[in-house]
Amino acid sequence: MRFGRLSASSLVLCVMLSASLATAHHAIVAKFDESKPVTLDGTVSLVDWKNPHVHLFMDVRAGNGIEHWAIELESRVDLIRSGWSSNSVKPGDAIKVQGIAARDRSRQAWAKSIVLASTGKKVLEVLNTTAPRPGETRPTPRWADGQPRLGPPSGETGYWAFPSATSLVENGISVAVDTNGLLRNIADADKVAPLQRWARDLFVLRQRNLLKDDPMFLYCKPPGGPRQFQLPYGLQFVEDRNLKRTFVLVGSGNRNFRVIHMDGRKNEGQLRGDADNPLYYGRSVGKWEGDTLVMETSGFNERFWFSNGGLPHTEQLQLTERLSRPDFDTLKYEVTINDPGAYTRPWSSSWTLRWIAGEELPIYFCQENRP
Numbered sequence: 001m002r003f004g005r006l007s008a009s010s011l012v013l014c015v016m017l018s019a020s021l022a023t024a025h026h027a028i029v030a031k032f033d034e035s036k037p038v039t040l041d042g043t044v045s046l047v048d049w050k051n052p053h054v055h056l057f058m059d060v061r062a063g064n065g066i067e068h069w070a071i072e073l074e075s076r077v078d079l080i081r082s083g084w085s086s087n088s089v090k091p092g093d094a095i096k097v098q099g100i101a102a103r104d105r106s107r108q109a110w111a112k113s114i115v116l117a118s119t120g121k122k123v124l125e126v127l128n129t130t131a132p133r134p135g136e137t138r139p140t141p142r143w144a145d146g147q148p149r150l151g152p153p154s155g156e157t158g159y160w161a162f163p164s165a166t167s168l169v170e171n172g173i174s175v176a177v178d179t180n181g182l183l184r185n186i187a188d189a190d191k192v193a194p195l196q197r198w199a200r201d202l203f204v205l206r207q208r209n210l211l212k213d214d215p216m217f218l219y220c221k222p223p224g225g226p227r228q229f230q231l232p233y234g235l236q237f238v239e240d241r242n243l244k245r246t247f248v249l250v251g252s253g254n255r256n257f258r259v260i261h262m263d264g265r266k267n268e269g270q271l272r273g274d275a276d277n278p279l280y281y282g283r284s285v286g287k288w289e290g291d292t293l294v295m296e297t298s299g300f301n302e303r304f305w306f307s308n309g310g311l312p313h314t315e316q317l318q319l320t321e322r323l324s325r326p327d328f329d330t331l332k333y334e335v336t337i338n339d340p341g342a343y344t345r346p347w348s349s350s351w352t353l354r355w356i357a358g359e360e361l362p363i364y365f366c367q368e369n370r371p
Helices: 008-021 076-081 186-192 197-208 215-219 225-229
Strands: 032-048 055-062 065-072 094-102 108-116 158-161 235-240 245-250 257-261 283-289 292-298 318-327 330-338 347-357
Touching (some): 032 108, 186 197, 225 330
Antiparallel strands (some): 032 094, 094 108, 158 235, 158 347, 235 245, 318 330
């Protein structure tokens, strides 16, 4: 981070925008309008190299004065994957930004292209990364007793990412939805799941609001329920076989985690979670049935969204989750949702994730050093 060239006017802009930046990790269309293209020529005053989204602050000549703009980019994780670093653009650099303007008409823009004026070189190009193709087929890794390993074999690293579905839709139903869970056609809301009327109306409201009320983005609430298996920065399993528990480390939500108890306990009255203290991740007990880990989870609070796209749930939510690893590179996730407070009947959904070999979970925090 460089502060040496930070002007007093840019500092004022940082203060003015601090509340907005604190809620910056969002569906892009919730904050920026695709129908309002904007082109800006100016000088970089500050590079804010932090998650959830990187920002450039720039001074733009307008008439006889200077306008101060905040330019929003992808997360630090995505930029690094695309070859960026905190030095790719520096304070004092003259740049041309092409992007889309903020819906609230503030001096903020989402960048689609950034070009250095001195060289004409495009410095912003976020790659659309796709799941790596598996190499030579490898069998499912196993412990000495034959039980499948959900994490890497001894001496290796890796994690699960690139879910084949990024929204929760009932098995057998086909609807067009983007990576944030936004429906292409709002009329498809009735197809997604067997919603009760009030839950359907709330789901439609969240969709019409472009997911801007998502508590994970606004307040960094944990991604409990199936959502932890839908997010872009993956997850990792740590299997503590001595104490009979499995940790699910979540890469996208402030690096928090969930615990699955494997010691045969009942799913009630556990430390820090009971009927009077519902949790974001609920309480999970699991057991192996052949090569499938079956988890029963309940005890959720209602202060988070349990899926991308904003499907509602209540404290009556109970999940039956099944995890299996049919080969080295594939994790299959199946979930049955039973919530008589929000749905007319139990229903199921499923998808797969891909193994990312030789890497650890990305370093990501929802609101890094922000109020």
